[in-house]
Amino acid sequence: MLNTYAYPEFEYIQCDEQKHNTVKRHKAVIIGAGPVGLTTALDFAKQGIPVVVLDDNNTVSIGSRAVCYAKRPLEVWDRLGVGERMIEKSVEWKVGKVFRDEELVYQFDLLPEDDHKIPAFINLQQYYLEEYMIDECKKQYGDLIDFRWKSKIISLKNNDDHVKMQVETPDGVYGLESDYVVACDGANSDTRKMLGLEFDGHFFQDRFLIADVVMKADFPAERWFWFNPPFHRNQSVLLHMQSDDVWRIDFQLGWDCDPEEEKKPEKVIPRLKAMLGDDVDFELEWVSVYQFACRQLKDFKCGRVFIAGDAAHQVSPFGARGANTGVQDIDNLTWKLKLVMDGKVPESLLDSYSEERVFAAADNLLNSTRSTDFITPKSPISKAFRDAVLDLASEYEFARPLVNSGRLSMPTPYLNSSLNTPDEDTFSGKMRPGTNCADAPITVDGQDTWFLNKIANSKFVVLTFDTSITDKTVNINGIDCDILVVGKDIMDSKGCLQERYDGTGETTYLIRPDQHVAARWRTFDQDKIKKAVLTATAQ
Amino acid sequence: MSLNTKPNIASPDDFYQDLIDLHRDLSDEESRDLNARLILLLANHIGDMDILKAAMSAARKDT
Numbered sequence: 001m002l003n004t005y006a007y008p009e010f011e012y013i014q015c016d017e018q019k020h021n022t023v024k025r026h027k028a029v030i031i032g033a034g035p036v037g038l039t040t041a042l043d044f045a046k047q048g049i050p051v052v053v054l055d056d057n058n059t060v061s062i063g064s065r066a067v068c069y070a071k072r073p074l075e076v077w078d079r080l081g082v083g084e085r086m087i088e089k090s091v092e093w094k095v096g097k098v099f100r101d102e103e104l105v106y107q108f109d110l111l112p113e114d115d116h117k118i119p120a121f122i123n124l125q126q127y128y129l130e131e132y133m134i135d136e137c138k139k140q141y142g143d144l145i146d147f148r149w150k151s152k153i154i155s156l157k158n159n160d161d162h163v164k165m166q167v168e169t170p171d172g173v174y175g176l177e178s179d180y181v182v183a184c185d186g187a188n189s190d191t192r193k194m195l196g197l198e199f200d201g202h203f204f205q206d207r208f209l210i211a212d213v214v215m216k217a218d219f220p221a222e223r224w225f226w227f228n229p230p231f232h233r234n235q236s237v238l239l240h241m242q243s244d245d246v247w248r249i250d251f252q253l254g255w256d257c258d259p260e261e262e263k264k265p266e267k268v269i270p271r272l273k274a275m276l277g278d279d280v281d282f283e284l285e286w287v288s289v290y291q292f293a294c295r296q297l298k299d300f301k302c303g304r305v306f307i308a309g310d311a312a313h314q315v316s317p318f319g320a321r322g323a324n325t326g327v328q329d330i331d332n333l334t335w336k337l338k339l340v341m342d343g344k345v346p347e348s349l350l351d352s353y354s355e356e357r358v359f360a361a362a363d364n365l366l367n368s369t370r371s372t373d374f375i376t377p378k379s380p381i382s383k384a385f386r387d388a389v390l391d392l393a394s395e396y397e398f399a400r401p402l403v404n405s406g407r408l409s410m411p412t413p414y415l416n417s418s419l420n421t422p423d424e425d426t427f428s429g430k431m432r433p434g435t436n437c438a439d440a441p442i443t444v445d446g447q448d449t450w451f452l453n454k455i456a457n458s459k460f461v462v463l464t465f466d467t468s469i470t471d472k473t474v475n476i477n478g479i480d481c482d483i484l485v486v487g488k489d490i491m492d493s494k495g496c497l498q499e500r501y502d503g504t505g506e507t508t509y510l511i512r513p514d515q516h517v518a519a520r521w522r523t524f525d526q527d528k529i530k531k532a533v534l535t536a537t538a539q
Numbered sequence: 540m541s542l543n544t545k546p547n548i549a550s551p552d553d554f555y556q557d558l559i560d561l562h563r564d565l566s567d568e569e570s571r572d573l574n575a576r577l578i579l580l581l582a583n584h585i586g587d588m589d590i591l592k593a594a595m596s597a598a599r600k601d602t
Contacts, residue, residue: 381571388575398583 004214004244004285005127010058012133012150018174025162026052027341029178031153031191034061035126036309036326037184038133042080043334045141047458049341051483052178054167058149060130063212063286067123067240067248068320071438072411073327074118075515079456082136083118085128090122091241092386096223098393098405102230105393108398110408112230114422115496116439117450121320121408123221123242125211156181156194158303180337181305184326187293189311195302201365204316204378209251209262209289213272215282216245223407227390231274236405237377238318246285249275250317252375259289293318294369296361300354313361315368318375318406325364328411329357335458335513339537344478349538352419358413367407374404411436414516421510422530429502437515440496444489454490457482458513460533465498466506466524474526476533481510512536542593 017024028044030037033055041312044051069086077083094110112120137145154173155166163181166173183191224239226232235252242248249269253262261267268287268320276282296313300306309326333353339345377383414420414434430436440451455461460481462474467487474481486492486503497503501520510519510532521534548554562570582591 156545381575384571385579388572388579391572392576392579396580399579402579 004246005125006129007059007062008134010147010149012058012170014169015146015148015172015174017176018169018171019267021174023175023177025233026050026176026178028052028180028182028337029165029176030182030184031131032183032185032189032311033057033134033147033149034064034186034308035129035291035323036330037182038130038137039076039327039330040082040182040184040308040334041137041145042082042133042141043076043330044337045137045144046080047334047338048144049338050144050146052146052148052176054148054151054153056150057153059364060127060134061111061287062127066126066129066320066323067242068127068324068408069122069124069129070320070324070409071116071118071120072110072409073324074122075439075452076327076331077133078118079452079458079515080133081140082132087119087122087131089128089132090124091221091243093221093223093241094120096405096408099167099224099226100390100394101228103227103394104388106403107279115441117441117452118439123240123248125242125244125246126323128243128316153185153190153194155316156191158305159194161304163304179304179341182330182333183305183311184309185311185315187310187464189307190360192297192307192311195305195307197297197299197302197307199293199295199297199314201293201314203293203295204293204372204376205255205378206372207253207255207257207259207262207289207291208251208317209268209271210287211249211251211268211272211284212242212286213247213249213282214245214285215247215276215280215506217247217276217280217282219247227405229275229411232271237275238405242481253289257289259291262289263287273502279293292372294365294372295334295497296358296365299334300329300357300361303349306350306353308333308357312357313365316442317365319368319372319408320406321364321368323410324409325361328360329353331514332357335507338458338513339479345537345539352417356414356417356419359414359416363412364409371404371406375406402470417539419512419518419536421528421535423520425520425522427502427520429500431501431509431517431520433517433519435517437517438496438500439510440492440500441494443491443493444499448493451490452515454484455482455511455515460513460518460536461511462508462524462529463501463511464506464508465501465503466490466508468506469524474529475499476530477539479533479537481533483527501535510536540587540590542590542596542597 028051030040030053034181074083093227098106110120152168154168162177173334222242226237238250240248293314300312308329315321336349377386417434462483465486506523508524512518518536
């Protein structure tokens with residue numbers, strides 16, 4: 001195998017607690033330093049919460065696992081200061097093509113709306129993503145983030161006011177305590193097993209060969225998906241471009257294959273040659289075979305432990321919903337935990353993490369299961385309908401939207417959340433309570449910037465189009481909210497804010513620290529804002 | 540609008556014969572695939588989800 005990437009090795013250092021045989025109570029412990037755990041570390045540290053990060057390894061993810069990152073998680077990473085570096089290194093794409101045999105049956109263009117800072121989708125190897133986040137952790141928050149490599153959690157117990165854990169390191173086992181724990185330890189989460197939590201859902205009776213291939217190829221930066229191609233009969237194949245001339249190719253293998261056998265280069269290379277032709281030089285960077293599941297926990301909070309990312313929910317890879325959803329879990333959790341830690345709101349606010357993210361995971365799971373049913377039909381009649389759709393799609397436009405090779409990850413609005421204040425006025429546009437805020441180009445003090453960058457300091461924001469408002473902040477029961485007046489504090493340089501937020505007259509929005517709409521009105525009314533802040537914080 | 544279950548085809552015998560003729564000389568598998576394409580074409584023409592669901596339910600003999 002060829003490596004285009006040099007894996008960093010992080011130094012294991014015995015922690016003081018283990019060295020001196022003392023038990024220390026921490027504010028927050030994060031289990032797992034993957035994309036979700038590292039996002040948690042950055043977000044907590046940004047809000048001033050010191051964290052311990054435990055990881056049983058001492059490098060970034062081996063092999064490229066997650067590849068596609070969607071707009072919303074990139075906006076979260078941009079809020080955390082790492083988004084731009086990821087985008088710069090990545091491959092941006094927006095066109096997807098679906099082939100059957102050799103014929104193009106359907107093509108979609110994500111057609112991203114203009115005037116957003118963040119692109120619709122990027123492709124980037126997971127190891128870069130992790131490396132950039134670890135760099136940022138060390139650069140910005142060296143004193144707040146305590147990385148403990150080669151530290152494996154071996155027991156965990158919820159108590160009334162803390163969580164007790166035992167951790168195994170090269171120096172043996174030590175104990176530590178924490179007010180709260182965030183379990184980001186992936187699909188095979190040990191933490192989940194220690195808590196005795198069971199999944200709802202199932203594995204699919206199918207396997208996929210995932211190959212990362214290094215080659216100079218003429219394929220464009222598009223997502224190509226084949227049903228039943230001549231080079232891989234009766235199965236599907238997916239091709240994606242990554243950085244550094246690395247390409248991700250997924251071969252559907254069916255249920256009867258031998259996964260160990262399929263991983264061997266002598267099996268993989270002929271498959272790739274059949275696809276790419278004999279005259280393309282390529283090298284394998286990474287090969288794995290996996291079976292995927294669509295399943296989730298009923299509750300993402302168990303006592304003082306929050307379960308996030310793949311540890312809490314798993315979906316098929318068609319649609320880029322894994323890491324993307326996990327990052328949004330953390331976006332949802334951090335501000336709530338910060339307010340609770342600061343004693344400003346009741347602990348019951350933390351229950352809304354589970355409420356909102358279980359809802360989002362269920363929506364994701366539904367989308368993912370539907371794609372899987374199309375790609376891997378479970379019965380002969382299901383396959384007949386799938387093939388009928390593909391038959392009709394090349395000739396008849398109506399069948400094209402039925403082709404489902406993965407619906408790409410979009411954030412799930414928390415439309416029924418208990419934290420929302422229902423609309424009492426009529427609005428047009430998408431910014432309903434519970435929805436993540438749309439970006440817009442703005443100017444502040446004559447400088448061009450972006451709306452989401454302006455509301456990135458993890459505080460409640462009152463956004464108002466009422467230019468008679470002169471207050472800069474409002475304090476509601478100890479919760480500081482920034483007031484942003486469109487036309488004074490921020491200039492709506494291209495009119496996008498007005499359009500996207502239906503910002504006529506004195507329209508006013510209450511925006512949560514995670515950049516989601518909590519409430520909106522046609523007037524600026526202090527009493528209503530106060531009530532909505534209390535509702536949005538479970539008071 | 541609800542699912543029309545009253546007679547709506549002007550020449551029922553002609554329609555029925557066309558439907559049967561459509562499948563002439565096809566294997567069971569080919570017939571199944573043709574039916575699938577036919578259902579998709581008709582369903583798109585109808586478009587209305589309530590009517591489609593009512594038809595699905597009626598076809599499955601759910602009461």
